[in-house]
Amino acid sequence: MNALSRKDTLFISLMLFSLFFGAGNLIFPPFLGQSAGSELWPAVTGFILSAVGLPILGVIAVAKSNGLHSLANRVHPVFAVVFTVMIYLAIGPFLGIPRAGSLAFEMGVQPFLPEGVNVKAALFGYTFCYFALAYWLALKPSKLVDRFGKVLTPVLLVLISLIFIRALSYPFEPAGQPAGNYVTKAFATGFTDGYATMDTIAALNFGIVIAMALKQKGMTSAKSIMSSSIRAGVIAGTLLAIIYLMLAYLGSVSHANAANGAITLTNIVFTLFGPFGAVLLGVVFTLACLTTSVGLLTSCSQYFEQLVPKVSYKVWVSTIAVFSLLVANLGLTMILKISVPVLTAIYPVAIMLIVLSLTNSLIKGKQGVYALSILFVGIVSVTDACLQSGLNLGAWGELVKTLPLYNTGFGWLVPAIAGAMGGYLLSLYNLKGKVVHSKQVKSYSK
Known part of the structure; x- marks a missing residue:
C-alpha cells in the first residue's frame, strides 16, 4: 500500500502533534503574550515561524534526506555522528524528557500538595511513576498512533479549546503595554523565543517515528512515505499554530x-474556572508532557539501537528513562537554566541544515557548501552560547558581538551566507582543478 486513507492520515497527524506538544509548548506562548502585550501580533508571528514553520520544514528535510544522519552526513561523516548524538541527547535524556517530567509535577501535582510535605520527595515519587508509565508506553511504539492519535490528543485539544472558549466570554481588559525586548523588536524576540520549545530539533528526531508508523500501516514506497510524512507535518503544524494563538x-x-x-x-485558568481550574490544568499538563516524553523516549531509543545494534531497544528505553528520572529531579528551574545556552548552540546549526536540505537541488549537493556554512554557523552559535553562560571570551567574544543582527539573535546569519557562498566557490574551483588535471593526464597519455 502506498497511499493512506484520510482517517489514517488524520490519526498520524494527531500523533505527531502530540509528540511536539509538550512542556514548552504550553508555558512559552502565554508568557510571550503576557510580555508582548499590545505587540502580540508581530511577536506571535515570529514565534509561530520558528516554533511551527521550522519544525514543519524539519519534518520535510528529514523526509527528503532519508533521516537526520543521512542529512548530517552531507557535511562530514564525523559531524553526522557527533551532531546527531548531540541532538538526540539534548532533546532526550539531558533536557527535553526531564523538562517534561518536572513540569508535569510542578503543574499537575505540586499545587495540590498539603503544607509541610517534602517537595523533593514528592517530586521523586511522582517522576518515578511518570517515567515508569512513559517506559511502558514506549515499549510498544507500534501502538503510538492508536494511543495518541485516537485518544490522548483529541482529549488534550478539547481541554485547551474549553479554556479558550471560556476566555472569549470573560470580560478581560485589553492587552497591556509590551515589556523588555518586545517593546522595540517584538518579531525578532518572538522568533528566538520559539527556540525554547525545542520543536525544530525534535522534528529532526521524530522523522524516524513517523516513518515507522507509516510502514506499520503498510506503506513501502520511499516516495509515498516522504509525501505522507510531509502531509502529517503540515496538519500537525497547523494545529500547533492554532493552539499557540489561543495561548x-x-x-x-x-x-x-x-x-x-x-x-x-x-x-488565567484559576480566574476562569476557580479551584476546578487547578484540576483541569493539571490534566492538560500531564497529558501534554507524557505524550512528548513517550515520543522522545521512542525516537531516541530507536536511533541509539541503530547506532549500537548490540544493545536492544528495550535496554535503551530503560537507560534513557532512568537517566531522565535523575535529571528531572534537579528541578524545572535548573533544567530551564541549562537549556538556554545549549539551545543557543544547537538551534542555528539545525536551522542551517534544514535550509541546506531544502535547497539541495539548487546547490547541487556540494559538500563544500554544507561544510563551510555549518562550520561558520557552529563557531558563532557556540561562542554565543558561551557568552550567555557568562564565560569571558575576551577579544573574540567582543568581535562576535559586532556581527550584523547579533543583538536580535541572528548573529549567525551573515556567517552562514558567507560560508555557503565560500563553499560553493571552493567547490567550483576544485571541480575546475579536477577537469584541468584530467585533460593533462589524457594529453600525457597520448
Whole structure:
C-alpha cells in the first residue's frame, strides 16, 4: 500500500502533534503574550515561524534526506555522528524528557500538595511513576498512533479549546503595554523565543517515528512515505499554530506579572474556572508532557539501537528513562537554566541544515557548501552560547558581538551566507582543478 486513507492520515497527524506538544509548548506562548502585550501580533508571528514553520520544514528535510544522519552526513561523516548524538541527547535524556517530567509535577501535582510535605520527595515519587508509565508506553511504539492519535490528543485539544472558549466570554481588559525586548523588536524576540520549545530539533528526531508508523500501516514506497510524512507535518503544524494563538492571546489579556508562562497560565485558568481550574490544568499538563516524553523516549531509543545494534531497544528505553528520572529531579528551574545556552548552540546549526536540505537541488549537493556554512554557523552559535553562560571570551567574544543582527539573535546569519557562498566557490574551483588535471593526464597519455 502506498497511499493512506484520510482517517489514517488524520490519526498520524494527531500523533505527531502530540509528540511536539509538550512542556514548552504550553508555558512559552502565554508568557510571550503576557510580555508582548499590545505587540502580540508581530511577536506571535515570529514565534509561530520558528516554533511551527521550522519544525514543519524539519519534518520535510528529514523526509527528503532519508533521516537526520543521512542529512548530517552531507557535511562530514564525523559531524553526522557527533551532531546527531548531540541532538538526540539534548532533546532526550539531558533536557527535553526531564523538562517534561518536572513540569508535569510542578503543574499537575505540586499545587495540590498539603503544607509541610517534602517537595523533593514528592517530586521523586511522582517522576518515578511518570517515567515508569512513559517506559511502558514506549515499549510498544507500534501502538503510538492508536494511543495518541485516537485518544490522548483529541482529549488534550478539547481541554485547551474549553479554556479558550471560556476566555472569549470573560470580560478581560485589553492587552497591556509590551515589556523588555518586545517593546522595540517584538518579531525578532518572538522568533528566538520559539527556540525554547525545542520543536525544530525534535522534528529532526521524530522523522524516524513517523516513518515507522507509516510502514506499520503498510506503506513501502520511499516516495509515498516522504509525501505522507510531509502531509502529517503540515496538519500537525497547523494545529500547533492554532493552539499557540489561543495561548498567546490568553497571556496578553491576563495582565499578570508572572515570572514564567506556567504561572501565567495557572493565573488565567484559576480566574476562569476557580479551584476546578487547578484540576483541569493539571490534566492538560500531564497529558501534554507524557505524550512528548513517550515520543522522545521512542525516537531516541530507536536511533541509539541503530547506532549500537548490540544493545536492544528495550535496554535503551530503560537507560534513557532512568537517566531522565535523575535529571528531572534537579528541578524545572535548573533544567530551564541549562537549556538556554545549549539551545543557543544547537538551534542555528539545525536551522542551517534544514535550509541546506531544502535547497539541495539548487546547490547541487556540494559538500563544500554544507561544510563551510555549518562550520561558520557552529563557531558563532557556540561562542554565543558561551557568552550567555557568562564565560569571558575576551577579544573574540567582543568581535562576535559586532556581527550584523547579533543583538536580535541572528548573529549567525551573515556567517552562514558567507560560508555557503565560500563553499560553493571552493567547490567550483576544485571541480575546475579536477577537469584541468584530467585533460593533462589524457594529453600525457597520448
